[in-house]
Amino acid sequence: MSAMNTPDSLMVVRICDEAGVLLAPDWLALAEGVHRQLRPQLPYDYARKMLKVFAGGGRMALVTDGNQVFGLAVWRVFENTFEGSKFYVDDLVTDEAHRSIGVGEAMMAFLEDEAKKAGAQSLVLDSGTQRTRAHRFYFREGFVITAFNFKKQLV
Numbered sequence: 001m002s003a004m005n006t007p008d009s010l011m012v013v014r015i016c017d018e019a020g021v022l023l024a025p026d027w028l029a030l031a032e033g034v035h036r037q038l039r040p041q042l043p044y045d046y047a048r049k050m051l052k053v054f055a056g057g058g059r060m061a062l063v064t065d066g067n068q069v070f071g072l073a074v075w076r077v078f079e080n081t082f083e084g085s086k087f088y089v090d091d092l093v094t095d096e097a098h099r100s101i102g103v104g105e106a107m108m109a110f111l112e113d114e115a116k117k118a119g120a121q122s123l124v125l126d127s128g129t130q131r132t133r134a135h136r137f138y139f140r141e142g143f144v145i146t147a148f149n150f151k152k153q154l155v
Helices: 025-037 046-055 103-115 132-140
Strands: 003-006 011-014 059-063 071-082 084-094 122-125
Touching: 011 084, 011 103, 025 046, 025 059, 025 071, 025 084, 046 059, 059 103, 059 122, 071 103
Parallel strands: 084 122
Antiparallel strands: 003 011, 011 059, 059 071, 071 084
16 A cells, blocks of 8 residues: 555555556445545446556545545546646545545645656646536636536437
8 A cells, every 4th residue: 555644644545556456455445435425326336447447547546544535536647639648637526524624635735746747737627517616626726727528428
C-alpha cells in the first residue's frame, strides 16, 4: 500500500499502482459505499468493475484516517490533440458525512501532484450541472469552465 500523508491525520492511499495492479483490495472494498454516493449505477460486482477500469488505464486513490474512507478519486492520463497530455478525473467524491473537513483539498493536492509527475498539461474533470456544491469547491480550487460537454445517448 502506497500512501501520502496529508494535514489533520488524513492520508491518501493508492488503490492501484501506475500499471493498474491492485495494491489494496481491502481498501477497495471499503471505498465502494462512498463511490456509490456519486455513482449509484455502478454494477453489483464493484471490485470486478473497478479492475476493468484499472485495466483500461484508470487509477484510484482514497482519503482515509487509517480506519474509514472519507473520499476517493479515479483518474487517467491520456494524450489528445487539444491539450496534449491530459490528466482526466473520472470520479471525485467526498463522503456526504465528511464534507468541509479537508478531504477534497487533500485529494485535490494529491491529484495535482500526480498530474505534474505524469507531465500533464492540464487537470480536467466534468461535473454534472446539478452538483452546485461541488462546483463551488472546484472554483475555489482554481478550476474554470472551458467548454460544454455534449452527450448523445446511444443505448
